[in-house]
Amino acid sequence: MTDILEATHRALCRHGYADLTIQDIAAESDKSKATIHYHYGTKEALFSVFLDYLYDQYTAQIDAASGETPLEHLHSLLDILLWDSTDPAKQAFQTAILEIKAQAPYDESVQEQLIEFDAYLSDRLQAVIEAGIQTGEFNDDIDPSTAADFLTTTIKGAHTRQVTVNHPPEHLTVSMANYIQTYLLDDDPTEAPPA
Incomplete structure (x- = not known):
C-alpha cells in the first residue's frame, strides 16, 4: 500500500521517529488508524x-x-x-x-x-x-x-x-x-x- 508508505514518509519528516504514532501516519493519509493497524500491525x-x-x-x-x-x-x-x-x-x-x-x-x-x-x-x-x-x-x-x-x-x-x-x-x-x-x-x- 504505497499511499500508506508515502504517508509514513511525510509523518516521519514532520514528527520524527520517537514521537511518531500510527495516528500521525493516518493523519497524513486517507486511511484510518484501524486500516493501517490491519495491514501492518505495529x-x-x-x-x-x-x-x-x-x-x-x-x-x-x-x-x-x-x-x-x-x-x-x-x-x-x-x-x-x-x-x-x-x-x-x-x-x-x-x-x-x-x-x-x-x-x-x-x-x-x-x-x-x-x-x-x-x-x-x-x-x-x-x-x-x-x-x-x-x-x-x-x-x-x-x-x-x-x-x-x-x-x-x-x-x-x-x-x-x-x-x-x-x-x-x-x-x-x-x-x-x-x-x-x-x-x-x-x-x-x-x-x-x-x-
Whole structure:
C-alpha cells in the first residue's frame, strides 16, 4: 500500500521517529488508524516495510547515474548523491533516513536493512572505480574497495551535516573533484589492454 508508505514518509519528516504514532501516519493519509493497524500491525512492522520502500527509491536514484566513461559515470553519481540542498523533497528524504539511522544501534533489524543501503552505494562506487582502472582512466595503484569506502563515508557524512546543521552537501563538490583529480585519475592514461 504505497499511499500508506508515502504517508509514513511525510509523518516521519514532520514528527520524527520517537514521537511518531500510527495516528500521525493516518493523519497524513486517507486511511484510518484501524486500516493501517490491519495491514501492518505495529509501528515497527510498518517501518520494516517502509525501509524496503526507501531502499527501492535509493537504489533507483543510484542506478539513474550514467556516463560514457567511468569518470563521467562517477561524476553523474556524485551529482545525484550530493543533491541540491534547496530541493525540499531530497531534504525530506535525507531527514527520514537520518531518523531511521538513529534507531539502528537499538534495533538489529533496522541496522541490517541500513547495511544494505550502505553496501549498495559502496558496491556501485567500487564497480565504477574498477571500470576506470580497467580502461586506464583511473590510477591502477589505488584500491577500489578503499576508495569506494572513503567516498561512501564522505557522502553519508555530507547528508548528515545537511540535515543536522544545514550545511549544503553540494559544497563538497569541489573537494570531491580534487580527490578524483589527485588520487583517482591516472597521470598518464593509456588505452585499456586488449581483451
